[in-house]
């Protein structure tokens with residue numbers, strides 16, 4: 001048993017840290033630290049910086065322009081990024097579609113699409129969920145009918161994250177309505193400017209515009225845009241979801257959030273003493289520290305397993321559940337630390353009004369409410385537990 | 396023993412519920428609650444006409460209620476409708492002024508509006524830590540300090556400010572626009588302000604006001620508990636309806652035991668929180684009023700968090716949207732905890748009472 005990183009891994013960490021110190025734009029780090037939404041231009045800029053260094057596609061093999069990193073290297077990278085307040089890269093192209101194309105795509109699809117993800121020409125969004133198909137994804141109804149060399153698509157997708165910035169969408173569609181649920185689904189790619197595709201915004205709980213609805217009315221998409229075999233989309237969907245779940249614990253995030261919270265509670269005073277000297281608050285903080293310390297090691301144990309076996313096991317669901325619970329608890333505590341000062345609605349008027357709120361904290365409560373999503377999307381925590389009970393426990 | 400509302404209170408609740416159902420549907424609420432002036436002045440006048448402010452004060456001071464259960468009744472209805480009207484600031488001021496000879500009628504009729512400014516950035520809940528000072532200036536006084544998140548101050552004609560004159564806390568009145576004020580909307584709807592007092596001219600309303608302020612704050616806490624009970628009832632009903640209607644995997648999500656047990660736990664906790672709120676309402680004239688209020692507010696704080704988080708989680712993505720009312724209930728329920736002492740602060744009060752016994 002040896003819990004330390006190897007000298008090579010430590011050297012790698014130092015290299016990442018230096019890169020971030022030199023290359024991460026301060027304005028992007030600040031926006032991210034303040035918990036405000038990043039503009040499309042900011043994300044594009046950050047992607048371009050990472051891409052120039054060859055560090056954008058951390059899960060792809062080198063031959064496709066990825067880093068070829070081990071799970072431990074990826075973990076170190078994520079930790080350092082969180083530490084520097086670097087924004088997370090966009091998962092839709094990099095963590096979801098990229099690996100799918102690499103495993104299931106044709107050579108032509110790989111050659112055309114992978115470079116476009118890396119250089120930012122394509123911004124993908126994920127068209128899985130529908131109004132009637134959330135947890136029960138296989139219940140999806142969006143219909144794709146073959147007509148010559150095209151599919152004609154009718155139906156609706158929803159919850160499409162950052163679709164307003166995207167030019168393309170990958171979708172699960174029903175190509176065989178008579179087959180059993182999972183059997184009649186295909187995975188297709190569509191340009192969002194295709195006639196018959198319309199996007200409408202959905203406003204979230206805290207007031208932000210982050211998700212959308214996408215309507216398909218006789219939208220024609222070339223059959224050549226299908227990834228994998230017709231009616232084999234479910235296999236791809238499942239493969240993608242396991243990838244979505246790696247690193248989903250967000251340990252790096254939580255470590256950073258915890259440190260910020262400690263700093264805040266040393267700085268802010270309440271009722272004649274520092275927050276951190278309030279025994280009830282300190283108890284809440286200490287309890288989270290204990291949970292977080294445990295999760296760090298659990299995460300490393302799973303990373304080490306994944307390195308040996310080449311694949312994250314079903315235990316990754318366990319980490320997703322625990323990781324989201326801890327992140328949400330940190331958001332909760334951070335909101336508590338502010339007390340009534342968390343109540344103002346973050347608005348343009350108040351931004352920059354440092355007399356009123358510490359800019360780092362202006363979006364504090366909004367972040368708490370927004371992050372209730374992390375135990376719902378990507379397979380809700382209830383669904384993860386169902387999966388765990390079945391696959392890990394054999395119940 | 397009788398846990399039913401009296402006929403008078405039932406009539407008040409019925410007419411208030413009907414009024415809010417007719418004139419304050421959630422779409423209207425969301426339109427007014429998140430944009431200046433963060434409430435609806437017309438509805439405010441109509442609510443006052445209905446007599447809901449009179450219900451908060453006893454007859455000898457011009458009202459027709461004033462008992463714990465009157466306050467409970469009014470705020471439970473307001474909570475159920477998620478009503479953002481500044482009734483709480485009015486209650487706080489009315490109860491503080493009960494210690495004076497002031498004529499309450501202008502407030503009761505809804506024509507003159509006040510806010511009560513207590514909390515400060517470093518002293519959100521604790522009177523002992525208040526730093527705003529009052530100094531004599533000629534025949535009057537001036538106030539210096541900062542008051543934060545003063546509910547209802549943005550529309551108040553006058554503000555009652557709690558300030559320190561040496562060791563004593565006093566209650567001072569300033570005009571609504573006498574001090575620099577930053578107004579803002581709140582994440583859960585409604586409006587508040589920060590006040591920057593800088594030798595701001597003020598009139599003394601009550602010297603040695605600490606006991607009166609503590610009592611007024613306890614009335615406010617009771618009101619918040621009752622508001623929470625009403626809002627939790629509504630949030631629960633909405634969730635249960637949705638669990639019956641929403642199908643996934645070919646069955647209503649309400650048929651999954653993983654959710655059923657949690658729904659039952661939630662309902663149990665709401666009933667527990669209601670019980671303590673009833674107890675606090677019954678103890679408002681007792682010597683150990685404050686302890687009962689703190690017990691209730693602690694349990695309310697714990698329960699509102701459970702209801703807010705679990706109701707969003709168990710309804711899934713839809714409850715994350717602005718359009719679906721559950722999200723607004725979740726926000727209000729969460730933020731109620733930060734008003735007039737959060738769960739931890741009230742737990743400390745209960746601990747202190749235990750330790751002193």
Ligand SMILES: Cc1cc2nc3c(=O)[nH]c(=O)nc-3n(C[C@H](O)[C@H](O)[C@H](O)COP(=O)(O)OP(=O)(O)OC[C@H]3O[C@@H](n4cnc5c(N)ncnc54)[C@H](O)[C@@H]3O)c2cc1C
Pocket residue numbers: 125126127128129131133134135136158159160161162211373376377378379380381382383386641643644648651653654708709710711712713715
């Ligand atoms: C902010 C946000 C962003 C999103 N981004 C995207 C995106 O980019 N692309 C995309 O395709 N989707 C996206 N989603 C959709 C997300 O994946 C779904 O919300 C999620 O799958 C849950 O589905 P649902 O919301 O329909 O809830 P439902 O499936 O209706 O679930 C409601 C509740 O029932 C529970 N439940 C359901 N079935 C069971 C069961 N068998 N046992 C126990 N409990 C159960 C759920 O856990 C949940 O608590 C996003 C969602 C949100 C909120």
